[in-house]
Amino acid sequence: MKLVVRIKLLPTPVQAAALEASLRACNEAASWVSATGFEAKATSNRALRERCYQEVKERWGLGAQAAQHSIKKTADAYTTLRANLKAGNYGRPGTKRYARAAGKPLAFRKDAAQPFDDRMLSWQHEQRTVSIWTTAGRLKGVGFTGQAAQLTVVAAHRQGESDLLYQGGQWYLLATCEIAEAGLNTHPVGFLGVDLGIVNIASTTDGTRHSGRKTNRRRETDRKLRGKLQRKGTKSAKRRAKKHAGKEKRRTRDINHKISKAIVAAAQRTGRGIALEDLTGIRERVRLRKPQRVTLHSWSFHQLGTFIGYKAQHAGVPVVYVNPAYTSQECSQCHHTDRKNRPDQATFTCRVCGFVEHADLNASHNISQRGWSKWVRGAESQAPALALLA
Known part of the structure; x- marks a missing residue:
């Protein structure tokens, strides 16, 4: 069973500025990738990577992993859009709402969440700090906090990527955790x-x-x-x-x-x-x-x-x-x-x-x-x- 645990970061003003610049660069790159793929009518992860990977690295100064994740985030967003259009969540084809959703490239907010994998982000649970990639270099000793139960879950069960999120003036990491489920009670008494x-x-x-x-x-x-x-x-x-x-x-x-x-x-x-x-x-x-x-x-x-x-x-x-x-x-x-x-x-x-x-x-x-x-x-x-x- 997967849980997403939100952990609050406690960056210094200098660290926060580096995180903000990195998040803005990743989302600007993702918006450019989206426009490029939309114009070429090629929005799969492979097609976008072939067209955009090198320029994303050079133009926005992203590392290899950050560039890959920005491209994949764009491809995933188009996959979700196509699923919603097919399900009728934007109305029927031909309606104004459907046309607005399907007729222009997706754009990402400057503070939209960005995924970080283990090559870009490492956790020091005893010190309650993380080491995280930014466009200004690796930031070490970025503090984090949370409820004791949340921190225990993250330390024991975190797997895969974590998303960096800026919301309401605060910085967060959304950590994906794989939790073992209790055996299903197949004979409930009621x-x-x-x-x-x-x-x-x-x-x-x-x-x-x-x-x-x-x-x-x-x-x-x-x-x-x-x-x-x-x-x-x-x-x-x-x-x-x-x-x-x-x-x-x-x-x-x-x-x-x-x-x-x-x-x-x-x-x-x-x-x-x-x-x-x-x-x-x-x-x-x-x-x-x-x-x-x-x-x-x-x-x-x-x-x-x-x-x-x-x-x-x-x-x-x-x-x-x-x-x-x-x-x-x-x-x-x-x-x-x-x-x-x-x-x-x-x-x-x-x-x-x-x-x-x-x-x-x-x-x-x-x-x-x-x-x-x-x-x-x-x-x-x-x-x-x-x-x-x-």
């Missing part, structure tokens, strides 16, 4: 159903509800501040909005990590699997009032599901995804389904058998039952193979 929502971010069949009330109030405050800064439109307002957006994103990630960790731990402790709703396309399917749409669309349910998935895979907990249709309207006891079973947001009252339960808890029981049925029919865990630990 499934822990997880209902994702807005008032309660996640509710489980154990009766645990991860409340979103405090979070929603904070998000509402964030939205008002963001709107105020957008209306103001000055440079300082834009700068503050960008800084605030980073804080909001980190807060969401932290909450999702904590919720997913608790859910996986509960399932592992009791020998159960985890059943989640398949929320693919939820934004297009639901019909809500405008305030509800804003709330729904601004929370990263996909991220929460991904975190649950990779943590479950690491712990050997099976995960299945079930059809979410009518889980909130179906009685978990007699399975009668009716919109009138939900007299309000929090209450479920069955119109047939009279069963009364918290609406989210009732939905989690339905998800659990559907998860068990799917598992019995031979469903496999669908946890993702790559995730970011940060």
Whole structure:
């Protein structure tokens, strides 16, 4: 199982200037390679290397490995673009969106991440420093820091390339680690159903509800501040909005990590699997009032599901995804389904058998039952193979 661990670098001002110049040179070279390949209609790694390798080294002063990685990054970006175009993620051929995506060469931001292999980057874990290639020469003694658990994972399991990233005024290394998975529990005693929502971010069949009330109030405050800064439109307002957006994103990630960790731990402790709703396309399917749409669309349910998935895979907990249709309207006891079973947001009252339960808890029981049925029919865990630990 692969994890990507984000490690914070602590460069001196001189070291930071060298890293910035190197990252800019690599991305300028990648953008030139992209334009050259686009014009020649040859964007494979081999074709780009034959056309551009020597000039990239001479024009931007990149070493052999840095030049190779800049070219490969460009080829990989075009591979991803072609896959997205084929999948319809940019609309149908002939539409303006499709034409914009396919009709011009890809360009790289000056601070876009750049891969470094073991020839360009070495780790000294005891000293907590790295030695890294730059266009100004090899930098030695660049300090790094991180949570103790993260540093332990990197020291024991790092493999392959690490990406240099500049984000929010800070320098990071994204280290790819290969983690041994626990053996999959092929005989779960049941499934822990997880209902994702807005008032309660996640509710489980154990009766645990991860409340979103405090979070929603904070998000509402964030939205008002963001709107105020957008209306103001000055440079300082834009700068503050960008800084605030980073804080909001980190807060969401932290909450999702904590919720997913608790859910996986509960399932592992009791020998159960985890059943989640398949929320693919939820934004297009639901019909809500405008305030509800804003709330729904601004929370990263996909991220929460991904975190649950990779943590479950690491712990050997099976995960299945079930059809979410009518889980909130179906009685978990007699399975009668009716919109009138939900007299309000929090209450479920069955119109047939009279069963009364918290609406989210009732939905989690339905998800659990559907998860068990799917598992019995031979469903496999669908946890993702790559995730970011940060």
